[in-house]
Every structure is written in structure tokens, then in C-alpha cells.
Amino acid sequence: MAAPTATRTATLQIRGLSKQFGSVEALRVVDFEVRDGEVMALVGDNGAGKSTLIKCVAGIYSIDDGEILFDGKKVSIHGPKDAAKLGIEVVYQDLALCDNLDVVQNMYLGREEHDPLFRLREAPMEQRTAETLRSLSVTTIRSVRQVVATLSGGQRQSVAVARAVMWNNRVVFLDEPTAALGVAQTRQVLDLVKRLGEQGLAVVIVSHNLNDVFEVADRITVLRLGRNVGVYERKKTSQQEIVQAITAGTPVGEAST
Amino acid sequence: MSSAAPAEVQATAVDGSLAAIARSRWEALKGGDVGFLPVLVGIVAITVFFTAKSSIFFTAVNFSNLIGQMAGTTVIAIGVVFVLLIGEIDLSVGYVSGIASVAVAEFQLAGSSHDYPGLVAIALALLIGAVIGAIQGSIIAFVGVPSFVVTLAGLLICQGLIIELLGTQGVIGIQDNQVNDVANYVLTKNTGWIVAAVFTGGLALATVGTYLSRRRAGLPTGNVTLAVLRVIFYGGLAFTAVAVCNHYRGVPLVGLILLFIVVLFSYLAGRTTFGRHVYAVGGNAEAARRAGINVKLIRILCFVISGSCAAMGGVIFASRLNSVDLTFGGGTILLDAISAAVIGGVSLFGGRGRVSGALFGGLIIGMISNGTDLVGSADWVKYVTTGLILLAAVTLDTVARRRQTAAGR
Numbered sequence: 327m328a329a330p331t332a333t334r335t336a337t338l339q340i341r342g343l344s345k346q347f348g349s350v351e352a353l354r355v356v357d358f359e360v361r362d363g364e365v366m367a368l369v370g371d372n373g374a375g376k377s378t379l380i381k382c383v384a385g386i387y388s389i390d391d392g393e394i395l396f397d398g399k400k401v402s403i404h405g406p407k408d409a410a411k412l413g414i415e416v417v418y419q420d421l422a423l424c425d426n427l428d429v430v431q432n433m434y435l436g437r438e439e440h441d442p443l444f445r446l447r448e449a450p451m452e453q454r455t456a457e458t459l460r461s462l463s464v465t466t467i468r469s470v471r472q473v474v475a476t477l478s479g480g481q482r483q484s485v486a487v488a489r490a491v492m493w494n495n496r497v498v499f500l501d502e503p504t505a506a507l508g509v510a511q512t513r514q515v516l517d518l519v520k521r522l523g524e525q526g527l528a529v530v531i532v533s534h535n536l537n538d539v540f541e542v543a544d545r546i547t548v549l550r551l552g553r554n555v556g557v558y559e560r561k562k563t564s565q566q567e568i569v570q571a572i573t574a575g576t577p578v579g580e581a582s583t
Numbered sequence: 584m585s586s587a588a589p590a591e592v593q594a595t596a597v598d599g600s601l602a603a604i605a606r607s608r609w610e611a612l613k614g615g616d617v618g619f620l621p622v623l624v625g626i627v628a629i630t631v632f633f634t635a636k637s638s639i640f641f642t643a644v645n646f647s648n649l650i651g652q653m654a655g656t657t658v659i660a661i662g663v664v665f666v667l668l669i670g671e672i673d674l675s676v677g678y679v680s681g682i683a684s685v686a687v688a689e690f691q692l693a694g695s696s697h698d699y700p701g702l703v704a705i706a707l708a709l710l711i712g713a714v715i716g717a718i719q720g721s722i723i724a725f726v727g728v729p730s731f732v733v734t735l736a737g738l739l740i741c742q743g744l745i746i747e748l749l750g751t752q753g754v755i756g757i758q759d760n761q762v763n764d765v766a767n768y769v770l771t772k773n774t775g776w777i778v779a780a781v782f783t784g785g786l787a788l789a790t791v792g793t794y795l796s797r798r799r800a801g802l803p804t805g806n807v808t809l810a811v812l813r814v815i816f817y818g819g820l821a822f823t824a825v826a827v828c829n830h831y832r833g834v835p836l837v838g839l840i841l842l843f844i845v846v847l848f849s850y851l852a853g854r855t856t857f858g859r860h861v862y863a864v865g866g867n868a869e870a871a872r873r874a875g876i877n878v879k880l881i882r883i884l885c886f887v888i889s890g891s892c893a894a895m896g897g898v899i900f901a902s903r904l905n906s907v908d909l910t911f912g913g914g915t916i917l918l919d920a921i922s923a924a925v926i927g928g929v930s931l932f933g934g935r936g937r938v939s940g941a942l943f944g945g946l947i948i949g950m951i952s953n954g955t956d957l958v959g960s961a962d963w964v965k966y967v968t969t970g971l972i973l974l975a976a977v978t979l980d981t982v983a984r985r986r987q988t989a990a991g992r
Contacts, residue, residue, distance in 0.1 A: 422869065423867065423870060424862070424871065425867065425934075426865065431859060431862075435874040436860075436874030436875040436876045444857065446854055447796075449796040449800035449802055453800045
């Protein structure tokens, strides 16, 4: 993994992104970046444009203006497949898991390993699923052959996140990963988010909960009414300052180091 | 999940002792996963009841008859399983089977311009079923019309076509031997034994294969004793069935066809990517779509399977009576087929159930019909009993589903 210095280029960089829905400007000349091994929080009030930004990067919305750079090279993302090809994965709030399938089956959903006769190769799939969960220290799932319906909210979130990282993704977006969880399960998921960063992935976490954000994020990008407010280093800011930025906005130009 | 003991990630109890397996099964049962237990209890209860009531019920002759009686409905029910798995319904299967009956009779009709050999006639009938399924499936998948309405229209259209096709003569006799053999040919006794041996051998090979591939991957291999017992149980069942049939005339060919279709579609549903995608679409179509699964194609293919199986059922019905008339496709065929799938544990809500469930469900429906006829009960008894069992099956499914969700939170 790249050395943790400030000189490395951003894994994913967005420059001057604009997106309009009819007469509504959802995003106006927004910049955003995230680096390998970094947890970047994306915060803002409702309607700030967080979801729009994610969907632009994920290829669900086309962008009106601006550019997206991946590893410093300009890329065009026209659909979810382009994003997946680059290694950008989004874990949406609803997780998109099939309740009736077990953990292995969900991890490999749509990407099953099979032989030329389309027979499933269960053993290697089960093996790799167990390995992935172990590498993320997800230890509360007793069996990878458990049906997802029987898992708790935190465990489901863990499965969805593990699925996102199993496919050698570089950038993982987590949309409100702790919104529906209790205290213990929130802890599980936050630990998992930290480990993703430690493993060298570029992680973007969208959350309304500033306590969570301050616990896991290295940097915090604040959006307000579709514009950049600023990028803050967690260690050099306070929750108060972020709340201020979210609600009132402060002049852009808080350059990151 | 109240006391989730953080253990290493591993399969629960799969490599544990028999006691541990029994315990985890019991837990699963309490969690709402009843499996085939109610069905097995039902089969035993019905057998005991009718054996006490009629001296003919538990005989080799009646067993052979039962296979012939249940085969058509069960084959149709297997197709219905796929449609139910994706959370849809197919109401047209009854009259699609009727269309196939008429088709197979027409295509073998001596003296007509389309006097084809029996096997060709059967293939054409199956093709017609598949095409009807493809058309219905396409309308459902692409246009988004609810399957209930599309297949209800299909039911009416097929019914009308049968009347039109048979209109002038009202009945077509079947002289072709190949067609008639489907439901009436009986295997020689030795062939019967060979079938049982091949079935058991195949099951043993598959079990060993799974064991080896799991061991090579360093995964828990499960309890070996249990795996061996399973092979012995199903193998024993096959040999017993052959022994009973051979006590009379031998194994009916239609029984072998039924077994083949059950194994084929069980394999398709359980062991292939297609089957996995069917379950995924039934569980969460949106998740399946986002995972890159072609949901529309899966939907269409499930209706193609349903149509083809219905057609095969129709061929069996036609062959059994050596003729086709205006009653074909009607009666209780549709409701029996759907009931068989549901009684066999296939969920109406999609995503849960197995192909082999249709076999057990078909067996229960067949036994009730056969038993009430033997006892000489009035028709109403048959209907009421089947209705009550269906109601019990659906109630069980709904309760199981609720408990399973409750266990998750």
C-alpha cells in the first residue's frame, strides 16, 4: 500500500462537479477527494447533495459538468458497471441483501464461481467468504451458511461491507451505515470501517451522526446546499465547528494539508 | 441472537457430533425452519388412515396405480415451483397441459397431413408449452403486467383453443405406441433394479464428490455418519419402491420419467448459477438487479420451465387415457398442481422451497385422491380434505416466515 504521506495523489478525485435536476441545482462546482488508506466523512444537512454526489460517482446519475479522476487519470463513468470496473463500490442504506440466501450466497450474488457447465463451485466460495470475514475480524457471524434473515442489523451491515471489499475494490462508499443500529452494533460497524482504512482502502462514510464521524474519519468534507463548505482534518477541528459549517456554512478555502 | 457467543467463523455444527447436529436442527425448527417434517408426518398419517380403512390401499397394485395417477400433476407442480420461487403465479398450467394433450394427439393422428412419430409429437407438444410460457413470461417481465392477470388470460385463451381444436369431433384417439408408452409402459424387473442401483450410485458419488471438494478446500466436511445414513435412506427408499412395483408388474416408465424430472430440476435449482439467481430474484429482485443478475431473463425462463412442465404433464395425461377430449386441462389440475407445490413447502411469497417439495406435495394429493376413491367417499370429502391440508400448509408457511424474521432481530 502507498506510504501514508501527504504527497500521494488522491485515489478518487472530483473536480468542479455540477448536477442539475430541472431547475434545481443539486450540486454546484463541488470538489471532493479520498485517498488510499483514508476514511473520509461526507457530511451535510438533508438536501446538501451527499446522495447526489454518491450516485454521480456510482454511475447512477450522469454528471452535467466537472470531471472525475481515478488514480490521477480522468475517467468517465456512464453506468454502475463502469464504476464497478474501476473498483468503486457503494453500500447503500438498504444493503441490497437477499434475506432468503445465506452469507456465502449473498457475498457472491451475481458473481458466482462456476465450472463450464454452470455448476456452482461451493467449496472455494465458502472458503473465500470465511477468509474475507476473518480478515475484517467479523467474528459474530457463527456460520457463513446462515441465512441472512437470521442475522442482526450489524451483522447484515458487516456482510454488505465485506461483499464490497471482497472484490478488490479500491473505493468504498458507505451510506449511513449506522443509521438503523443499536449501540453495540454501531460499535461493530465502526470498528469495521476503521479496519477497512487500515487495510489501505479509500473509504467514504456518509453519516448524520457526528460522534460516529469523529470516531472513524481522518478528514471530513462538508457540503451545504449543493456546494463545498470545506474539508476539515479531524484532529484539527471540533464537532462545534463542523455543526457550524453544516448549518451556517463558512467560506470555502479551508484547504486540506 | 441474545447470547451471540463470538466464535471463530465456521459452519455451525456441520462437523460436530450427531447430538450437536440434532440440537442445531431443533433450534432451526424453533426458528421457523420446519423443512419437510410436516409433509413426512402427513404422508405417514394418510398412509395409516387409508390402510386401516381399505385393504387395497397398502398393496403393490395400488402403489403402481398411485404412481400413474400422481405423475402428471406432480410434473406440472415442479414447473409451478419455479414460478412460485420468483414470487409469481402461473394460473395457465392446467389448460396449457390441455393444449399439449391436444397437440400430442393431433401430431400423431393417423391419416392426417401431420402424422409424425410419437417422440416427435411429444417434442412438438413440449415446444408449444415452452413457447406459451415464453410469451406469458415476456409480457410479465417486459411490460410489467402482474402474472396473476397474464396467466389468467392465458388460462382462458388456452381453454378456448382446446374447444376450437377439438370442436368438430370432440375427441381424438391416440394409436401411437410411443405416446401411449409414456404412461402405460412398464419396465422389466431387472431394468427396475438397475434404475434403483444407478440412482443410489449417483447419489453416493455426488455425496463423495462434495465431501472431497470440501476437504480439499479445508472446510468442515460435516458428519460422515449422517451423510452415509442419508445415502442409505434414499437408496433404500428407491430399492423398496422398485421391490414393491416388481411384486406386481414392474416399475411404470412414468415413474422413471417423474424421477428423472425431479432430479434434473432439483439439480438446476440447487446446484447451478441459474438456480441461485432464481432464489435471489424471489428473495430480493432489486438486490439481484443491482448485483448484475438479468432479472427479466430469469423471470421469462421460469415461465418457460412452467409451460414446458405443464406440457409434459399434458402428454402424460393424454397417454394415460389413450385419447384426448374436451375435459382435458380442466377440472382440478391447476389447483392440484399449485397445492402440491405449496404443500411441499414452496413459499407463495417467493424465494423459499425446493423442487423435491413438489414430489412430496404431489404424493400427498395423489394419496388423498386415490384413498378417497378406494374408500368410496363422496367427492366432497376429497375436496374438503385437500382444501384443509392446503390451508394448513399455507398457514405453516406464513407462520414460519414470521418466526424466521422474528428470530433475526
